[in-house]
Amino acid sequence: MSTVLIFSNNPQSFTDAIGFLEVLKQKGLNVDKIIGVTSNNSANTEDIKKLGILELYLYDSKSTDDQIAKGLFQLVKKFSPNIILSSSSKTNNSILAYLSGLLSLPMLTEISDLLNATSDTLTLSRSVLAGRAYSIESVKLPAIITITPKKFTPSNLAATNDIKLDNLPLQDTTVKIVEVTPKKREGVKIEDAEIVVGVGRGFKSKEDLKLAFELASLLGGEVGCSRPIAADLRWLPEDRWIGISMKKIRPKLYIAIGISGAPQHMSAVDAKIIVAVNKDKNASIFSYSDYGIVADLYQFLPILINKLKKK
Amino acid sequence: MPNIAAFVKISLDPNMIRTAGDDKIDTVNMQMSISEYDKNALEEAVKLKEKYGGKVIAFTALTWGPIDKKLKDTEVIQREILARGADELYVITSNLILNSSPLYTSILLAQAVKKVGNFDLYITGESSMDIGSSQISSRVASILGLPVITYVRELEYDPQNNLIRATRDLEDSYVKVEAELPVVISVTGEINQARIPTLLQIRRAFSKPVKILTDKDLNIPEQQLLLHKREDLKVIKINRKNIILEGKSLDEIADKLISKLREEGVLKV
Numbered sequence: 001m002s003t004v005l006i007f008s009n010n011p012q013s014f015t016d017a018i019g020f021l022e023v024l025k026q027k028g029l030n031v032d033k034i035i036g037v038t039s040n041n042s043a044n045t046e047d048i049k050k051l052g053i054l055e056l057y058l059y060d061s062k063s064t065d066d067q068i069a070k071g072l073f074q075l076v077k078k079f080s081p082n083i084i085l086s087s088s089s090k091t092n093n094s095i096l097a098y099l100s101g102l103l104s105l106p107m108l109t110e111i112s113d114l115l116n117a118t119s120d121t122l123t124l125s126r127s128v129l130a131g132r133a134y135s136i137e138s139v140k141l142p143a144i145i146t147i148t149p150k151k152f153t154p155s156n157l158a159a160t161n162d163i164k165l166d167n168l169p170l171q172d173t174t175v176k177i178v179e180v181t182p183k184k185r186e187g188v189k190i191e192d193a194e195i196v197v198g199v200g201r202g203f204k205s206k207e208d209l210k211l212a213f214e215l216a217s218l219l220g221g222e223v224g225c226s227r228p229i230a231a232d233l234r235w236l237p238e239d240r241w242i243g244i245s246m247k248k249i250r251p252k253l254y255i256a257i258g259i260s261g262a263p264q265h266m267s268a269v270d271a272k273i274i275v276a277v278n279k280d281k282n283a284s285i286f287s288y289s290d291y292g293i294v295a296d297l298y299q300f301l302p303i304l305i306n307k308l309k310k311k
Numbered sequence: 312m313p314n315i316a317a318f319v320k321i322s323l324d325p326n327m328i329r330t331a332g333d334d335k336i337d338t339v340n341m342q343m344s345i346s347e348y349d350k351n352a353l354e355e356a357v358k359l360k361e362k363y364g365g366k367v368i369a370f371t372a373l374t375w376g377p378i379d380k381k382l383k384d385t386e387v388i389q390r391e392i393l394a395r396g397a398d399e400l401y402v403i404t405s406n407l408i409l410n411s412s413p414l415y416t417s418i419l420l421a422q423a424v425k426k427v428g429n430f431d432l433y434i435t436g437e438s439s440m441d442i443g444s445s446q447i448s449s450r451v452a453s454i455l456g457l458p459v460i461t462y463v464r465e466l467e468y469d470p471q472n473n474l475i476r477a478t479r480d481l482e483d484s485y486v487k488v489e490a491e492l493p494v495v496i497s498v499t500g501e502i503n504q505a506r507i508p509t510l511l512q513i514r515r516a517f518s519k520p521v522k523i524l525t526d527k528d529l530n531i532p533e534q535q536l537l538l539h540k541r542e543d544l545k546v547i548k549i550n551r552k553n554i555i556l557e558g559k560s561l562d563e564i565a566d567k568l569i570s571k572l573r574e575e576g577v578l579k580v
Contacts, residue, residue, distance in 0.1 A: 064458065064488075065449070065458075065459060065460075065461070066452070066453070066458040066459060069449075069453065089482060090445075090461065090462050090481050090482055091481060091482075093445050093446070093449075094445075094448075094449050094459065094461040094462075095449075097413075097444075097445070097446035097447075097448075097449035097450050097453075098449040098450070098452060098453045098459060099453070100414070100446070100449075100450060100453075101417060101449060101450035101451070101452070101453030101454050102453045104414070104418075105414070105538070106412070106414045106538045106539035107413065107414070107444075107446060108444075108539070109443075109444050109445055109446065110443075123542065127547075128441060128442055128443060128544065129323060129325040129328065129336070129440075129441055130325035130440060130443070131325075131547070132325050132328050132546065132547060133325075133328070133336050133544055133545055133546045133547055134544075134545055134547060135442070135541055135543070135544050135545075136541075136542045136543040136544075136545075137539065137540065137541050137542060138539070138540050138542055139538065139539050139540075140536075140538045140539070143538075143539075173458055174458055174490055174491040174494070175458045175460060175488055175489070175490040175494070176488060176489045176490070177486060177487070177488050178476075178487040178488060178489055179486070179487040180484050180485075180486050180487075181484055181485045181486075181487075182483060182484045183482075183483055183484055183485065194579070195577070195579070218580065219578070219579065219580060220579045220580065227500070231480070231499070231500070231501050232500075232501050238482075252576075252577040253572065253575075253577040253578070262326075263325045263326065264325075267547075272575070272577060273572065273575050273577045274551060275568065275572070281555075284326070286553065286555065287549065287551070287553065288549060288551060289551055289552075289553065290551050290552040290553070290554065290575075291552070291554050291555075291556055291568060291571055291572075292553070292554065292555045292556065293555075293556050293564055293568065294555060295561055295564070299561055300561050300564070300565070303561050303562055303565045304565045304568070304569075307565050307566065307569060308569070308580060311569075311580055
């Protein structure tokens with residue numbers, strides 16, 4: 001095994017990718033040379049040096065996906081890497097899928113496990129069917145792989161003294177970036193909470209969510225939500241969105257209130273105990289729960305909150 | 312708007328998990344439906360057609376076999392794609408794409424659109440609900456030599472300048488972009504509320520053409536070394552107690568819940 005190219009629109013991808021390479025090494029595949037590519041916005045060369053990357057190519061953060069992919073295409077032609085690696089994100093996947101189309105190479109997104117590796121084939125696992133199943137796939141090298149963020153953590157870092165910096169070659173494009181608006185964040189870490197109260201479409205207005213916040217604060221927990229609450233209605237910021245493509249949580253207790261139980265949501269909940277409150281007794285949330293309460297949340301929550309207040 | 316190609320996948324439905332034997336997903340018999348976000352993509356295409364004219368041609372690659380069985384099983388869903396407003400539907404069948412590898416699916420989709428005609432806009436959902444690779448839009452774009460705009464949650468067409476203005480919904484930001492046509496886009500589930508076809512639309516769908524495209528039609532060589540193979544597809548079992556707490560009053564149920572949670576050791580208070 002020779003060269004690996006790590007692409008990253010954000011610093012996290014480098015750490016994830018190096019962690020993945022360690023697992024590859026344990027399976028008997030060694031890497032001689034690592035080439036890095038990242039945006040000039042996120043390039044902290046001091047951190048990247050610690051990861052053992054020999055050459056780092058930078059691109060302007062205002063570049064479009066097709067521009068970056070075509071620039072990567074030039075590098076792939078130059079270095080012929082065996083594996084092109086990144087962590088799975090909307091931007092990383094869009095750019096690398098474009099590259100894979102240019103190269104006619106196989107690409108696997110959101111890889112959570114490396115099962116086997118030979119000199120020309122990797123066997124990998126990824127979650128499919130909205131998290132209800134997993135798929136084992138084999139891929140011939142060279143291939144493009146994006147891995148689930150924070151799944152692979154490097155233990156030992158091989159520091160390099162010299163890192164060669166260069167610019168990624170970019171061509172013109174017919175897409176123009178007009179405006180970038182950062183999303184609102186509260187900085188909550190629902191992924192670390194021991195108790196999470198999840199809210200869904202069963203709530204009729206944003207104001208009514210205060211019931212859930214009161215319950216969460218009485219229990220010493222945090223409030224999370226389903227996709228429509230964050231993405232569609234925007235009642236809560238996206239750092240509270242529980243879903244396979246967003247936050248995954250591992251609390252002791254998850255209380256799902258007014259949540260129908262879409263697999264995309266429930267697959268992101270790994271809780272010891274799951275409680276569901278829903279007025280529809282046929283809601284699929286009940287098949288995912290340990291304790292179910294078939295009731296109108298507007299009637300049940302005030303009673304539950306009162307009882308907890310008295311404790 | 313001129314002509315739009317919509318890539319609409321007929322997916323295994325994750326709400327209808329079915330296994331064969333212990334834990335293997337039964338892809339042969341599991342219920343299928345139109346992939347969730349592809350409904351939004353089709354809806355957006357049809358809305359543009361209603362406003363600016365042109366045609367919406369839908370393409371679906373049949374990625375689960377056996378081909379003959381699935382062609383028959385999905386007839387109603389094929390009609391549904393037309394009832395949702397597509398003018399024509401092309402169903403792509405090939406052994407090469409069975410088991411849903413985005414590498415081959417994108418090559419065949421690109422071949423199919425090239426064969427059918429010139430399009431000004433190519434549209435699909437952000438990911439499919441079965442395999443969820445999120446690759447098709449970018450891959451097809453690069454094969455066709457076009458730029459791509461993924462995760463679009465707002466879309467406008469400017470007929471004067473023949474360009475689109477789109478807002479991408481990314482993890483940390485919204486990004487507004489402008490692009491000349493032709494371009495390939497993928498849309499998020501938030502871009503619109505896909506319509507439920509009326510009885511009239513369903514009836515009309517029966518007079519719209521469904522055409523099958525095979526390997527031969529698309530000049531795909533029969534034998535090819537597979538670079539990407541799906542070895543296995545297994546269900547993740549849900550092991551929950553599934554106890555419904557009942558009582559004479561909500562008051563009683565609340566008490567039961569609190570005592571159960573104490574027994575489980577998950578209450579801090």
